[in-house]
Amino acid sequence: MNRLLHKEKYRSRVYPELQRRAFTQDDREPTQDDREPAQDDRGQALTEFVIIFAVFLFLILMHFQLSMNYVASSVMNYASYMAARTNLVSDEFQAEYVAKSIVGTPGDSAFGPFAQVNDIRVDGTGVNIEYTSPLYVPIIRLPFGSSMKFNATSRMGKEPKDCSGVEEDNGC
Numbered sequence: 001m002n003r004l005l006h007k008e009k010y011r012s013r014v015y016p017e018l019q020r021r022a023f024t025q026d027d028r029e030p031t032q033d034d035r036e037p038a039q040d041d042r043g044q045a046l047t048e049f050v051i052i053f054a055v056f057l058f059l060i061l062m063h064f065q066l067s068m069n070y071v072a073s074s075v076m077n078y079a080s081y082m083a084a085r086t087n088l089v090s091d092e093f094q095a096e097y098v099a100k101s102i103v104g105t106p107g108d109s110a111f112g113p114f115a116q117v118n119d120i121r122v123d124g125t126g127v128n129i130e131y132t133s134p135l136y137v138p139i140i141r142l143p144f145g146s147s148m149k150f151n152a153t154s155r156m157g158k159e160p161k162d163c164s165g166v167e168e169d170n171g172c
Helices: 001-015 016-022 045-090 092-103 138-144
Strands: 116-124 126-134 147-155
Touching: 045 116, 045 126, 045 138, 045 147, 092 116, 092 126, 116 147
Parallel strands: none
Antiparallel strands: 116 126, 126 147
């Protein structure tokens, strides 16, 4: 076996033309494509990876941003709804207390990085919570700036305390 390998090494030194032809499929002269990859193809996989990675990174960050906005919106809407229900059976101060206990006060939000409460307004018709949600994805910041402002509003009117002028009695 060892002698066979020695003969192959000797044959490749003595007959380099035979060795060159062993790598080609026919009797043509070997070309640059037969020996090594073309220099134009080097780095193609890296370029494709960088492009696709940037797109996927944007999609993942966008999903994170939309999830944060959805959570903040859901909690703000729930807080305004619960404060409006409290406003129906109690006074405006109690309703504002309920809203502040759920979402925090306008300088000390309970959400931290998700949303900052700007204003909580309670009146006879319902509750309005204004809040700001920061934008973390750089591409989204271009048209909107560094944050977006939202409102969570729940309208529930109180029954009139004075029933004068009511033609049909609905429990007034």
